[in-house]
Amino acid sequence: MIWNPEYESMPRRELEALQLERLRRLLARLAERVPFYRERFAAQKITPEKIRDLAQLQELPFTTKDDLRENYPFGLFAAPMDEVVRIHASSGTTGKMTVVGYTKNDVAIWAEVMARTLSCAGATAKDVIQVAYGYGLFTGGLGVHYGAERIGATVVPISGGNTKRQLTVMRDFGTTILACTPSYALYMAETAREEGMDLRGLRLKAGVFGAEPWSEEMRREIQEKLGLLAIDIYGLSEIIGPGVASECECQNGLHVNEDHFLVEVIDPVTGQRLPYGEKGELVFTTLTKEAFPLLRYRTRDIGILYPEPCPCGRTLIRMSRILGRTDDMLIIRGVNVFPSQIEAVLLAIGGVEPHYQIIVDRERNLDELEIWVEVSEGIFSDEVKRLEELERKIRVEIESTLGIHARVKLVEPKTIARREGKAKRVIDRREVYAVRPGP
Ligand code: DLL
8 A cells, every 4th residue: 555645656757846845945954054064065165045956966065974973963953952852873983873863843754754664565554563673772663663653553562682572472462564674584483483383374464674684585585484575674864764765565676755865876986976777875865854954865875776667656766675885884683883893892902903803694593793803912821711801801892882792702813814905804694685686
C-alpha cells in the first residue's frame, strides 16, 4: 500500500517544482539562521535568492562530516533550543559524536516518512510491529516506533538484545513485522532453530532491515529462514535517521523520499555530479527539516540512482542498495566504528606500539571484532599477569568508548606485517557489500 500517494506518486514535473520551492526556502533559512552557511555563501559569492532552477544546486557547496565535527555539538542547528524537542547522535570519525536535532515538525516528518517505509513493507493498522532496533541516541528504534504509531499499528518497543525473549514475544504477541538489522534477523533465526522453534510457522509477514550493508544472498537466507518478505531500508542520522529511502514490494531499488530529501550522486574525487545509472557517492539535501537542515551532505555511501518508473506506482526515484563506502567506516553490530577511534584508544593506553590489525568476522550471524596489538619490547618480556592486565584494559577501554565488545590479542613486537604505503589495518571477512549493483 502507498501511504501518501499524493507525494509518493506525484508526477515528476510537479515534484521537481515542489523541490525547487522547498530548496529556495531551505537556502533562505540557512542563510538567515546558520552562521556556517551564511559565511560560506558569502565567501563563495552565492546569493541564495538567485537559485531559480534545480540544476543550479550543483553550484552550491557540499557539507561534510568534518563540518559537523567542527560545529559540534549544536553549531549547525537552525532552530533555537527551545524549539528542539529531540536529540539523536551517532559516532564520528575521531570519537566526536555526530549530533542531530529535531523540532516538533521534524519529528512529524520523520513519522511520515517512516509510515511510508513501513507501508512499503505492507504494514497497516492491523500489524504487530516488533521494533528490535536499539532505542536511545541511535535513530533506529524511535524512528521505526513513531512511523508504526503513525500507521496505527501495534508497536512492541522491545529494542535490541535478549534474543530468547525476542522469540517468545514474536510467537506469543503474534508479531507480523520485524524491524532490526539484517544480521540480527539471521541471528534470531539461528537461536530459534536451537530452541526448536520454526519461525516460518509464526505470523511474520515482512521485515524492515537496514542500518548496515547486506547482500542479495543474505536477503534470500533471511526470507527463507524467517518466512517473510525482507525489505531494505536506508537512512542516516544526519539526514533524519531511517526513512530516507526504502524498497517497495518489488524489491528492486529503494525509493528515496524526494519531497523531503533531494538526492544526487557525485564522483567522490572530483565532486562532479554523475548521470543516472552511474555509481558514485550519495549526496542529500534536506528540503523540509527545521532544526538540523543540511545542504548537499556527502554521505560517503556508494550507490546508483535509477529514474525508470517502478511498477508499484511510486514516482520517487530509486537508489541501488549501498554498494560500499568512500571511507573506512565499519558497521559492527549496528554501531558505526572508525578504525581511527580504535587507534586513538590504543595509543592513549601506553605500552603498545602503533601497529595493530582489526579483524571483523561474522560468527553465527553476529559480528565479531578482534584487535591484534603489538606490545612494546619491555612489556612483552614482562610477566604474564601484566600482559593479561594490559589486554583487559584495552578491552574495557574499547568497550566504553565504542560501546562494543572486542576480543583483544597482544602479539610480539614486529609480528604484524609492515607495508610500504598505506597500512592495511582492517580485515573484513564478512563480505557485506553486494557484488551486483541492483536493478
Ligand atoms: O543506521 C539509520 C537507520 C536505522 C537506517 C535503522 C536503517 C534502519 P546511522 O547510525 O547514522 O543511521 O548510520 C548511517 O549506516 O551512512 C550507511 O553507511 C549505513 N546504512 C544505513 N542503512 C543501510 C542500508 C542509521 N540499508 C549509516 N544498507 C549509513 C547499507 C546502511 N548501509
